[in-house]
Amino acid sequence: MQQIDAKQAMAFVRQRRDTTDPTYLFSDLDRERRQQAFIASVSHQLKDAGTFTDIGKMQGVLDAVSKNIVVDSDLNLIQLAQQATSLTGGNISFSTLPITGFGTSPDGASINTVDVKQVQATVKELLTPVPLAPVPTTTAIPTAATTSPAAPASEAAPASGAAAPAPATPSAPASNVYADSTGALQGGAIACVK
Structure with missing residues (x-):
């Protein structure tokens, strides 16, 4: 270092x-x-x-x-x-917003050229929280058969006609989303410098 x-x-x-x-x-x-x-x-x-x-x-x-x-x-x-x-x-x-290339402004300054719709789509994607995987719910009351230890995965087989359960999906971390840049940030938020 x-x-x-x-x-x-x-x-x-x-x-x-x-x-x-x-x-x-x-x-x-x-x-x-x-x-x-x-x-x-x-x-x-x-x-x-x-x-x-x-x-x-x-x-x-x-x-x-x-x-x-x-x-x-x-x-x-x-x-x-x-x-x-x-x-x-x-x-x-x-995240770095996408550019379409480099150019020169009318007064001779070097500029980055952008596709406004692409930038807006990227910002929307970045500010939209990742949806959490749905948590399965059940109304069944556990019985001895459902609470006893299961057989190892290699020995377990799905019931006739039933699909094997899908692996659990990790949940996304919680985040604050700021859709309006003109309002004050919530306490503890990190401000952007313009």
Whole structure:
């Protein structure tokens, strides 16, 4: 693992193009990937330091962050700490909105071109919670036959004409969905910086 200081970190997350070699075709997408890697690394370090579960440490982080970015005034520290513990260890996912190519604006600036309908569909998909698998219900009262240990799977056979039961589907984690970006975030939510 490589450690960098604050100045190097700022250079890392802000770099768009490598001007030392014109064959490198870096773009805003590369910058976004570096920012995602930085956020994942910081989250991992905060978790390892116990910051997410220590109210004092978390308050210090929030104080530093609030001086540099806009955060929701109703941010609930306890909820944030509870949610933040699940953000590391592979529980963070990053999504990059699709582009159709690169272009130049009328005033000469480099731009990413997008298919608006494709972007809207991607955002809708990302904000729509994954439906949970239905839980089977029964009104039958358990009997000795239904509560006794079952035969091993290799020996068990479905009843005549019955299909074998389907394996259980893991449930999706709970999440908050924000369909309206103009309203305040719920306490503990992570704000996007525009």
